[in-house]
Amino acid sequence: MKKLLAQSIKIFIFLxxxxxxxxxxxxxxxxVSALKTKNxxxxxxxxYRFEQAEEKGxxxxxxxxxxxxxxxxxxxxxxVIIAEDDKFWxxxxxxxxxxxxxxxxxxxxxxxKFGGSTISQQLAKNLYLSPAKNPVRKIxxxxxxxxxxxxxxxxRILEIYLNVAEWGNGIFGAEAASRHYFGKPASALSPIEAAxxxxxxxxxxxxxPVSDSAYIQRRANLIYSIMVRRGIVSEEYQDAVGETSTExxxxxxxxxxxxxxxxx
Numbered sequence: 537m538k539k540l541l542a543q544s545i546k547i548f549i550f551l552x553x554x555x556x557x558x559x560x561x562x563x564x565x566x567x568v569s570a571l572k573t574k575n576x577x578x579x580x581x582x583x584y585r586f587e588q589a590e591e592k593g594x595x596x597x598x599x600x601x602x603x604x605x606x607x608x609x610x611x612x613x614x615x616v617i618i619a620e621d622d623k624f625w626x627x628x629x630x631x632x633x634x635x636x637x638x639x640x641x642x643x644x645x646x647x648x649k650f651g652g653s654t655i656s657q658q659l660a661k662n663l664y665l666s667p668a669k670n671p672v673r674k675i676x677x678x679x680x681x682x683x684x685x686x687x688x689x690x691x692r693i694l695e696i697y698l699n700v701a702e703w704g705n706g707i708f709g710a711e712a713a714s715r716h717y718f719g720k721p722a723s724a725l726s727p728i729e730a731a732x733x734x735x736x737x738x739x740x741x742x743x744x745p746v747s748d749s750a751y752i753q754r755r756a757n758l759i760y761s762i763m764v765r766r767g768i769v770s771e772e773y774q775d776a777v778g779e780t781s782t783e784x785x786x787x788x789x790x791x792x793x794x795x796x797x798x799x800x
Contacts, residue, residue, distance in 0.1 A: 566664060568680070568683045568684055568687045568688070569687045571684075571687070571688055571692070571696060572687065572688060572692065575602050575696070575699070576663055576696065576699075576700060578598075579662050579663050579664075579700050579708075580661075580662070580663060580664050580665055580666065581661070581662040581663075581665075581666075581667065581700070581702065582598055582700075582708060584666055584667060585598075585702075585706070586598075596705075596706050597706050598706050598708060599706055599707050599708065599712040599716065600699070600700075600707075600708040600709045600711075600712050601709060601711040601712050601715075602699050602709065602711070603698075603699065603709065603710060603711040603721075603722050603723075604695065605691060605694065605695040605698070607711075607721070607722065607723045608695075608698055608710050608711070608722045608723060609714075609722055609723055609724065609725035609726075609730055610768075611725055611726065611727045611729075611730035611731075611763070611768065611769070612698070612710055612714075612722060612725050612730035612733060612734070613694060613698065614730075614763060614768050615727070615730040615731045615733070615734035615759050615760075615763065616655075616694075616697075616698065616701075616730075616733075616734045616737065617655070617694075618734070618759050618762050618763065619731075619734035619735060619737065619755075619759050620654075620655055620658070620734070620737055620738075621654045621655040621656075623654075624654065624655050624656075624690065624694070625690060627654060628685050629654060629656040629657065629681040629682055629684070629685035630654060630656075630657070630678075630681065631654050634654075654681070655693065655694065655697050656681045656684055656685055656693055657677055657678075657681045658697065658701075659681075659684060659693060659696060659697045659700070660677050660680035660681045660684055661673075661677055662697075662700050662701065662702075663680075663696075663700065664676075664680055665677060665680070698710045699711075701737060702737075702740045702741075703716075703717075703733065703736065703737070703740050703745075704716065704717075704736075704740050704741075704744065705741065707740075710722040710733070713733055713745075714729075714733070717729075717733070717744070717745050717746050718746075727760055727763055727768070727769045728756060728757075728760050729745070731755075731756040731757070731759040731760040731763070732745035732746070732752060732756045733745045734756075734759055735751075735752055735755040735756050735759065736752070
């Protein structure tokens with residue numbers, strides 16, 4: 537009995553030591569601070585897409601071109617924040633209200649989707665992790681998100697995210713997406729084009745910003761209407777392009793979180 541107890545204690549100590557080492561690794565590594573000046577090349581998520589393609593006997597051609605934040609349309613940056621993480625400038629990496637809603641929804645639907653991700657969390661996942669949906673990955677994501685928020689400015693976080701986000705099959709970053717879908721640099725995107733790009737971020741494998749689907753059009757118009765109401769886009773511009781929406785639609789857009797799916 538004593539021997540069994542001693543073995544159990546040893547196993548418990550071993551597990552605790554392993555957990556401490558594991559947590560310590562994600563606290564100290566990778567070198568998040570290097571991202572202050574160094575732009576990431578191939579991310580963990582890009583590598584995951586490579587492996588997915590290889591498993592199917594296909595070759596994935598990654599299309600990406602780094603663009604500084606100053607060369608990305610401010611309409612896109614603001615549309616993405618509205619769609620994905622409207623509290624981005626105020627929170628410290630985590631939107632606890634959105635997380636609570638996501639947990640409540642998981643309990644209600646009996647499906648663990650782990651939604652409620654902020655832009656900082658999505659960046660941590662894209663840079664360093666796999667898209668696996670499990671508690672272990674979420675713990676890693678939380679540690680890395682905390683480190684990213686402590687190490688980088690909000691503008692740098694947004695700049696990196698807009699350059700590594702997936703916008704289609706092998707299409708990563710705002711510059712590549714803008715040129716692929718609209719035939720222009722990211723700096724020249726119009727407000728409605730920016731809104732359409734923002735809409736597809738939660739599911740870029742299935743959604744296209746140039747699709748004629750009612751969902752894309754409705755969500756893009758809602759994001760666009762918020763930009764108009766907040767003064768990001770002038771009403772004169774809205775009249776010129778013929779974009780209109782009702783007050784109820786604008787309220788619906790601000791009350792929903794289209795980017796909170798935490799999908800692949």
